[in-house]
Amino acid sequence: MTFRQAKWEEPVVFELSSFSRQTFLIDDDFVNEASEALKRVPKSLIRSSELKIPNLSEVEVVRHYNRLSQMSYGVDVGPVPLGSCTMKYNPKICEELASDPRVTDLHPYQDEEEVQGILEIMYLVQKWLSEITGMDECSLQPPAGAAGEFVGALIIRKYHHDRGHDNKNEMIVPEAAHGSNPASSAMAGFKVVKIPTAPNGETDIEALKSVLSDNTAGLMLTNPNTLGIFESSIIEISDLIHERDALMYYDGANLNGILGIVRPGDMGFDIVHLNLHKTFAAPHGGGGPGAGAVCVKRELVEYLPVPIVGFDGRSYKLRYDLSRTIGRVSWFYGNIVPIVKSFVYIASLGPALREVAEISVLNTNYLMSKLMRLKGISLPYGEGRWRKHEFVVSFENLLKETGVSAEDVAKALLDRGLHAPTIYFPLIVKEAHMIEVTETETKENIDRLAKAYEEIVDLAYKNPQAVKSTPTNTSVKRLDVLVANHPKTLAPTYDYLEKLKSQGV
Amino acid sequence: MPHNWIPNSSPDIKKELMRELGINEIQELFNDVPTKIILNKGLSVGFGKPLTEYEVRRLFNELVSKNRLSSIPSFVGGGVCQHYVPSVVKAVLSRPEFYTSYTPYQAEIAQGLLQAIFEYQSLMANLYGVKIVNASMYNGSTASAEAVLMAARVKKKKKILVSDCAHPEIVEVIKSWAFGAGLDIVKVRMDLKSGETDLSDLRSKLDGSTAAVFIQTPNFFGVVESALKEIIEETHKFDALSIVYSNPLSLGVFEGPGNLGADIVVGDVQGLGISLNYGGPSAGILGINDDKELLRQLPGRLIGATRTLSGDELGFTMILQTREQHIKREKATSNITTNSSLEAVGAAVYLTLLGSQGLRKLGEAILGRTHYLIKRLLDTGLAEPLFRDSHYFREVSIKFQGRSADQVVKLLSSRGISIGPALSKFYKELSDCSLVCVTELHARRDIDVLVTVLEDVLRGVQ
Numbered sequence: 031m032t033f034r035q036a037k038w039e040e041p042v043v044f045e046l047s048s049f050s051r052q053t054f055l056i057d058d059d060f061v062n063e064a065s066e067a068l069k070r071v072p073k074s075l076i077r078s079s080e081l082k083i084p085n086l087s088e089v090e091v092v093r094h095y096n097r098l099s100q101m102s103y104g105v106d107v108g109p110v111p112l113g114s115c116t117m118k119y120n121p122k123i124c125e126e127l128a129s130d131p132r133v134t135d136l137h138p139y140q141d142e143e144e145v146q147g148i149l150e151i152m153y154l155v156q157k158w159l160s161e162i163t164g165m166d167e168c169s170l171q172p173p174a175g176a177a178g179e180f181v182g183a184l185i186i187r188k189y190h191h192d193r194g195h196d197n198k199n200e201m202i203v204p205e206a207a208h209g210s211n212p213a214s215s216a217m218a219g220f221k222v223v224k225i226p227t228a229p230n231g232e233t234d235i236e237a238l239k240s241v242l243s244d245n246t247a248g249l250m251l252t253n254p255n256t257l258g259i260f261e262s263s264i265i266e267i268s269d270l271i272h273e274r275d276a277l278m279y280y281d282g283a284n285l286n287g288i289l290g291i292v293r294p295g296d297m298g299f300d301i302v303h304l305n306l307h308k309t310f311a312a313p314h315g316g317g318g319p320g321a322g323a324v325c326v327k328r329e330l331v332e333y334l335p336v337p338i339v340g341f342d343g344r345s346y347k348l349r350y351d352l353s354r355t356i357g358r359v360s361w362f363y364g365n366i367v368p369i370v371k372s373f374v375y376i377a378s379l380g381p382a383l384r385e386v387a388e389i390s391v392l393n394t395n396y397l398m399s400k401l402m403r404l405k406g407i408s409l410p411y412g413e414g415r416w417r418k419h420e421f422v423v424s425f426e427n428l429l430k431e432t433g434v435s436a437e438d439v440a441k442a443l444l445d446r447g448l449h450a451p452t453i454y455f456p457l458i459v460k461e462a463h464m465i466e467v468t469e470t471e472t473k474e475n476i477d478r479l480a481k482a483y484e485e486i487v488d489l490a491y492k493n494p495q496a497v498k499s500t501p502t503n504t505s506v507k508r509l510d511v512l513v514a515n516h517p518k519t520l521a522p523t524y525d526y527l528e529k530l531k532s533q534g535v
Numbered sequence: 536m537p538h539n540w541i542p543n544s545s546p547d548i549k550k551e552l553m554r555e556l557g558i559n560e561i562q563e564l565f566n567d568v569p570t571k572i573i574l575n576k577g578l579s580v581g582f583g584k585p586l587t588e589y590e591v592r593r594l595f596n597e598l599v600s601k602n603r604l605s606s607i608p609s610f611v612g613g614g615v616c617q618h619y620v621p622s623v624v625k626a627v628l629s630r631p632e633f634y635t636s637y638t639p640y641q642a643e644i645a646q647g648l649l650q651a652i653f654e655y656q657s658l659m660a661n662l663y664g665v666k667i668v669n670a671s672m673y674n675g676s677t678a679s680a681e682a683v684l685m686a687a688r689v690k691k692k693k694k695i696l697v698s699d700c701a702h703p704e705i706v707e708v709i710k711s712w713a714f715g716a717g718l719d720i721v722k723v724r725m726d727l728k729s730g731e732t733d734l735s736d737l738r739s740k741l742d743g744s745t746a747a748v749f750i751q752t753p754n755f756f757g758v759v760e761s762a763l764k765e766i767i768e769e770t771h772k773f774d775a776l777s778i779v780y781s782n783p784l785s786l787g788v789f790e791g792p793g794n795l796g797a798d799i800v801v802g803d804v805q806g807l808g809i810s811l812n813y814g815g816p817s818a819g820i821l822g823i824n825d826d827k828e829l830l831r832q833l834p835g836r837l838i839g840a841t842r843t844l845s846g847d848e849l850g851f852t853m854i855l856q857t858r859e860q861h862i863k864r865e866k867a868t869s870n871i872t873t874n875s876s877l878e879a880v881g882a883a884v885y886l887t888l889l890g891s892q893g894l895r896k897l898g899e900a901i902l903g904r905t906h907y908l909i910k911r912l913l914d915t916g917l918a919e920p921l922f923r924d925s926h927y928f929r930e931v932s933i934k935f936q937g938r939s940a941d942q943v944v945k946l947l948s949s950r951g952i953s954i955g956p957a958l959s960k961f962y963k964e965l966s967d968c969s970l971v972c973v974t975e976l977h978a979r980r981d982i983d984v985l986v987t988v989l990e991d992v993l994r995g996v997q
Contacts, residue, residue, distance in 0.1 A: 040650070051578065051850065057975070060904050071759065083661065095880075096630065098648070141945070141948050144603040145813070174873035179672065207598070217712070296572045314635070314638070316633050316876040316880065327864070357708075360673060360676055361614065379538065381578060381584065389544050414567075450640075504644045508643060522854065
């Protein structure tokens with residue numbers, strides 16, 4: 031299949047037109063009142079500096095952004111097999127219903143009696159997520175997964191503090207964990223203690239035992255882990271942590287592969303965060319918004335951020351009465367629109383959620399099996415083990431033998447109209463591709479992906495330069511990241527860019 | 536069970552995939568999960584069975600019909616207000632190439648998205664009068680918390696002064712986020728006459744251990760901080776950073792805080808083409824002035840212009856990723872990963888649609904309505920602005936002269952008019968005060984209706 035991405039030489043918005051046109055109409059009904067008010071305001075507060083925003087007509091604006099959209103790529107265009115990102119198809123019914131004005135025009139400070147519908151939706155989502163994770167209560171306030179991790183870490187901190195155990199200041203995090211785990215722990219004030227991965231691809235239990243101490247506050251783990259391997263000793267791990275009076279934190283980024291099959295609560299986890307924009311089909315929006323619920327076991331419910339939604343048998347209420355709450359981590363009640371999308375998604379699938387897990391795992395292992403036949407690719411850790419939602423291959427041999435790197439292979443995939451997987455992660459695998467195909471990909475596309483890898487690897491052995499000079503079918507050829515990051519040529523806004531141009535750089 | 540969202544769920548395809556793996560049952564792929572924790576029941580979620588699209592639509596309609604929207608545009612304020620969302624913004628944000636894409640890690644295939652975010656950064660930096668704005672935080676409250684944490688890292692000091700006139704939920708969020716870093720959050724009193732930050736209290740609390748001063752303008756009470764410049768200057772005398780939260784919709788009329796000397800600016804894009812969404816999502820604005828140390832400590836994503844390796848074409852890519860969690864891990868400037876890119880793009884579309892002309896006019900349209908509302912209220916003799924001589928923008932804190940604001944809000948609601956929040960929600964002593972918000976959506980007759988009904992209600996309430 032050939033692929034040519036749209037290529038518009040679309041000017042930066044500031045250069046779209048040399049004319050100043052009539053922009054979006056705003057009424058003049060209150061100009062007298064405005065000038066009266068402005069007369070009283072101190073001069074220094076009134077804007078005197080230039081507002082450098084172009085004045086364009088509507089059609090110019092629409093064409094500009096539509097052209098930009100044509101030079102972008104999402105799940106609705108083709109497969110996006112980014113590992114740990116769960117880039118599944120976003121059902122259109124979820125999008126349409128969540129854009130209802132009876133959702134989008136609600137004000138967070140409206141009287142609770144006026145918003146019973148949205149509160150009921152939130153209440154049901156709290157219940158369903160509790161059931162899915164095997165926990166007792168959820169808060170929908172964290173606006174994303176990392177914010178959920180931060181909430182979890184703060185709960186652990188406060189839990190130990192309330193028991194007089196302020197010495198418990200160490201969070202154990204596997205080397206292969208998502209980068210946000212250690213970052214969130216550090217933000218909550220923990221010292222991060224790293225533990226390695228054993229050759230079987232699971233947490234190294236001996237290493238875990240060796241770092242456990244009275245100062246251990248908790249363990250942050252994702253299961254299946256970032257190698258896509260299920261931590262089969264999870265019960266033993268939970269017991270070890272709990273024996274030290276520490277808590278088990280579950281990073282839900284990888285939940286997709288075990289939905290309805292095994293639950294974090296039953297594995298011994300005390301706190302779970304979920305990424306509704308991964309597992310429950312809210313779209314990723316080019317980087318966000320997401321939504322990150324946090325669910326906990328009964329003994330930690332009082333620590334959740336407030337408010338959560340409660341039901342008194344008559345009406346739904348925002349509950350602020352949690353006695354040990356860590357407080358607010360964001361204003362209002364969470365990212366409601368993605369939450370509503372996930373509500374529609376879960377309501378639509380119901381018990382078929384289990385099918386999601388089964389097929390995502392089947393698809394992943396199918397692709398892995400096909401790729402393992404190729405030269406130059408290896409599958410570090412966990413030999414002979416099935417993967418769950420994702421797998422991680424190494425192009426270390428390919429690099430040694432041909433000079434073609436994991437990044438080169440990724441760029442060559444782009445040229446074939448396929449998004450590349452996550453690359454160079456987890457850090458414990460050299461020249462890594464972390465691949466997650468999700469349950470919403472067709473067999474035909476998985477075969478296409480396998481075929482593309484095969485062609486690229488073949489080409490790498492025959493003509494490595496041809497792979498290294500990709501991509502050429504995308505709207506631009508390979509970009510210079512050194513220029514992008516060099517202090518002298520750094521250009522995070524148009525003003526910087528203009529200055530560089532005037533200097534002839 | 537086969538489902539149309541799961542294309543390989545048909546039995547024949549499953550069989551073919553399993554053949555490649557040499558297995559007979561999908562269960563075999565889970566043979567490493569200990570039997571005793573395998574879920575031995577079906578998940579009890581949803582409504583007992585997969586629903587058809589028409590069933591789920593009907594069910595959803597029944598639920599959201601329990602939500603009530605007021606017949607005239609809402610007057611509810613408290614940091615976010617109902618504004619008009621232009622059709623163009625909705626149209627652009629529903630382009631699936633944007634909304635179904637991931638973070639643009641593979642720059643060459645995501646140039647359009649990257650350029651749109653680059654334009655957001657550029658437009659917003661100009662609006663706020665700073666050099667650099669990042670590619671978004673979750674919302675205004677978390678942008679504020681991140682700004683405070685950044686300031687403490689840059690100055691290596693622990694004391695943060697926060698204006699008592701700032702949004703109480705923002706202050707709560709700052710406190711929760713600052714807990715881990717062990718920061719000392721100290722409140723600066725409100726001047727009870729003006730509703731502005733008390734400059735003498737600020738002076739008495741500023742000292743060498745102060746890392747930053749956080750001010751919001753217009754503040755939670757709708758009052759413009761008229762001594763903003765002096766506050767910033769005082770802050771700088773003590774080698775502390777000035778963090779200013781402002782409403783982007785006010786900046787067509789009011790000076791960008793960066794141009795007044797603020798080191799870090801924050802805000803929220805709600806209103807810039809972004810709906811209320813019952814409080815979220817929105818996007819948080821976080822910008823900095825030209826300072827190497829601030830840039831080094833800046834949290835979140837940043838897009839930069841560059842060129843192709845062959846050197847002949849302009850392009851865009853994510854930059855300075857070495858600050859971020861996926862590389863720096865526990866030493867990262869923040870844990871933020873997913874952000875609010877789509878709302879940032881929406882805000883860029885909105886700013887582009889309005890242009891400098893439109894944004895200035897919009898600022899005036901809101902300011903004019905605010906002025907008109909105050910005048911009409913004073914005419915009633917039953918209500919007045921909480922701070923009589925202050926300058927208000929968009930929101931006005933109104934005093935009902937001893938009458939319970941909770942009750943007034945409820946009575947207005949029963950007559951189809953939404954105002955609020957009653958300030959007793961946050962301040963017990965202000966039980967007879969409420970916020971009222973006016974935006975471009977309110978026609979003169981809407982404000983007239985509000986005042987007439989309010990007058991009527993106030994006459995009936997003791």
